Amino acid sequence: MLEIKDLHVKFHSREREAVSGVSLTIRNGEILGLVGESGSGKTVTAMSVAGLLPRRSCDYSGSIELDGTELLHADRTLLRKMQGKEIGVVFQEPMSAMDPLMKIGEQVGETLLLHHPEISSEDRYYCALAAMREAELPNPEDTYGRYPHELSGGMLQRAMIAAAIISRPKLLLLDEPTTALDVTIQAQILELLKKLNREHGISMLFISHNLNVVRKLCSRVAVMQKGILVEEGQTEDVWENPHHPYTKRLIAAIPTRTKKEAPDHDKF
Template identity: 45%
Template sequence: MENLKTSFMTSNGEVQAVRGVSFEVRRGEIVGIVGESGSGKSITNMTLLKLLPDTAVIKDGRAMFQGQDLTKLSMKELRKIRGEKIAMIFQDPMSSLNPLIPVGEQVAEIIRIHHSDRSREAVKQEVLKRFAEVRIPEPEKRYHAYPHEFSGGMRQRVMIAMALANNPELLIADEPTTALDVTIQDQIIRQMRELKEQHGTSIIFITHDLGVIAELCEKVEVMYGGLIMEEAPIDELFEHPSHPYTLGLLESMPSIQQDKAERLIPIPGSPPDMTNPPAGCPFAPRCRYARKICAAELPELQPVGEGHSARCWLLDPEAPAEQNPFKKR
């Protein structure tokens, strides 16, 4: 993905949801995208498959997949890729599944669209195989069940089975563990890891939960205000956070050793209005280290270490060392 920009044209003006995002996902790699609600995580990835409302406009950039720019493909060309080469798990399985059709038939439809030559029985057997892979008990019986007969965790497993139906090469998981209890979250994370190991599937995992990111991902992109604020290998990010926003996210996480009476540390302030994004760093109004230049001019991503960069004026080579809370290496 190179310099991707996506806006929404509304009655209140242009909402600049994604403002120049660039990152790379390698084959068999799990990349996490983390950030607060409204940071542009989901819209960035919805843009890849043009799963956007009519008010959305892709303003600039490229999204290259196997030599093709997805942003330039027609809807007919994209339909050949959606669900087969690139699949997506949506955040809310209840609203993503049709309540009037048995779940097995909904998964079978995905296979029939891309493999019209297969018999009905062959498609059903493929669905049952996928149900078994994601540990849905009694697949034959569950094939004919309706979404309301499943728990939240089981519905999410149906969505994963649907996404895996055609062995996609890239899986986009949009907050698949949100609103699930920790036991089910752990099971979903394990299944994602098995996908990578068994099928070599590349995964983009979108979440606001750094704990989930730490469990699953190899690399992480931290988003805020429609921009990548920091990117790093997962261990490097937790050991050496190099942007005040990343630091704030880490500080706001509860610790198992933390005293129950101890208050969490929130990030003060609110996210920026994307109809009128700031000229400088979008996090500057909330940043404890902000200087005059932070509000006036947007910094570029600065290298911090191997595979690690952050968008902060404190990392600029000309920034006074004594004002820099992040250790340069």
């Protein structure tokens, strides 16, 4: 459904290409993991798909097609029709990604307001509540009228997910959505994403620097280093049998769980 071919992105302010010749495919209903360290070009790849590249300050080439519609070279008007409606985005820092002066519920319902102006505000309210319920936000009626500073990071990220899925997009771009959250919340969000993928068949591009997280969620994984795609394959294959030395190092860098008696000063 999503086909990235030979994507090149170079910012005018940088010497090196941020993305050099990346080709990737996401199939219908698939969750693809995109792994790499910061600066490896994974976020730039996702932003190119989301139409969020600062076009005036970079050069780009290649093609990105979503179900046959070209996105990379699409004009703004077409892009805006796709943004939010066909492609939902969830960012790393939910606190800064949300408008601090707008009620949570209004932000959740914003995509509907933009793409389906024919829906009455009352219906939009109920749709927002439904999306919040789907994102497993407790007490959506109460949360609707709250402001971002009143919610925890995990709750905000659920609200961001609710906002991203409200208009049933084909593709969900998740840019390190769990990195800013603590481990328990992180696990809950991963479960939520799995559920949404299973129940609605939303395809996802999940970006992370953490292979371990990707392994729990994604059937396939692609590894990027310095703008280049170095490895791609079924997650378990890559995990068991990495080919590229960078992938090997990434896997080796994951701390293994050895049972040790926790030292006393760790207990509060």
